[in-house]
Amino acid sequence: MRRRFALRARMSDFSPNWLALREGVDTRARDLSLPANLVAERPDGAPLRIMDLGSGIGANLRFLGPYLGRDQHWLLLDSDAVLLGRAPEAMRMWAVDQGYGLSPAGEGVRLVGSVFSATLCWRRLDLAAHLNTLPFDETDLVTASALLDLVSRDWVDDLVRHCSAHCCAVLFALSYDGRMLWQPKMGADRHVTYLFNRHQGWDKGFGPALGPAATDYAAQCFRKSGYRVRRVQSDWRLACADATLQEALVRGVAEAAMEVDPDQRAQIDRWLIQRLGCIRRPASALVVGHFDLLAMPPPA
Numbered sequence: 001m002r003r004r005f006a007l008r009a010r011m012s013d014f015s016p017n018w019l020a021l022r023e024g025v026d027t028r029a030r031d032l033s034l035p036a037n038l039v040a041e042r043p044d045g046a047p048l049r050i051m052d053l054g055s056g057i058g059a060n061l062r063f064l065g066p067y068l069g070r071d072q073h074w075l076l077l078d079s080d081a082v083l084l085g086r087a088p089e090a091m092r093m094w095a096v097d098q099g100y101g102l103s104p105a106g107e108g109v110r111l112v113g114s115v116f117s118a119t120l121c122w123r124r125l126d127l128a129a130h131l132n133t134l135p136f137d138e139t140d141l142v143t144a145s146a147l148l149d150l151v152s153r154d155w156v157d158d159l160v161r162h163c164s165a166h167c168c169a170v171l172f173a174l175s176y177d178g179r180m181l182w183q184p185k186m187g188a189d190r191h192v193t194y195l196f197n198r199h200q201g202w203d204k205g206f207g208p209a210l211g212p213a214a215t216d217y218a219a220q221c222f223r224k225s226g227y228r229v230r231r232v233q234s235d236w237r238l239a240c241a242d243a244t245l246q247e248a249l250v251r252g253v254a255e256a257a258m259e260v261d262p263d264q265r266a267q268i269d270r271w272l273i274q275r276l277g278c279i280r281r282p283a284s285a286l287v288v289g290h291f292d293l294l295a296m297p298p299p300a
């Protein structure tokens, strides 16, 4: 789980399997009114130029592309070579499944669907170190999914400055907000969640992570820069049908909690065993709190 749930600062924290496992649940959870808002506000005509920060194997594009419609140009950025290596194949499989055309285009690919078309270019980049090298001046929308809770205050400050200087719209999806609500309840749930949330504040490569405070902080910064901000809950709602994801998540939560307080290993282990025992029961459920955030620049 250390490799899966933003628990460490290493570049290889996110396995392609974990990202594939969560994609369906992310799609279910994400808010649809925010992309609709974006479409309404953007003039038609030239391709919509989009940067996806921490793009992984491309889930954000697969969600947003069809909603945004029209022609799009995507720059997909990630530091993880393994994920970037898997992304084109994940996109090809999706295109086949959806009946979209896919052909090589320069160093990327061209995707043509019935409601949208897009040119996709991938670039390997450490966003913590090289944010200032990105082409904000040639970007209409800066977006990320499941990234904002990993970054630091300083990094958000820099990002807001760049976006604001070039009037980029911003959409951050699926930022964890600190809530984990299990059914059936157990006595140790709150304490384990507390330990896990402390872990979420550890450095994930960008400096001390904002963790559950990320959406609040980013919203506040964009508002101060004159942006109009909308924030909508996009909670994961997991049932026993999501048992594989739940199991991976619960193991990761326990591992993180033990790292924060190794003295409580035995208690956390007991919690883990009981939790794993519940997951496949029909009444078992887990809500994991997330927010989607849209920030629109002030009119020029």
Ligand SMILES: C[S@@+](CC[C@H](N)C(=O)[O-])C[C@H]1O[C@@H](n2cnc3c(N)ncnc32)[C@H](O)[C@@H]1O
Binding pocket: 006, 011, 014, 019, 053, 054, 055, 056, 057, 058, 059, 060, 077, 078, 079, 080, 083, 125, 126, 127, 128, 129, 144, 145, 146, 147, 150, 204, 205
């Ligand atoms: C939770 S995953 C989300 C991936 C994808 N957006 C999705 O929704 O499936 C976080 C992503 O951020 C990337 N990432 C983490 N630190 C990074 C950094 N310093 N520079 C660039 N990408 C980074 C990871 O490699 C990973 O792909």
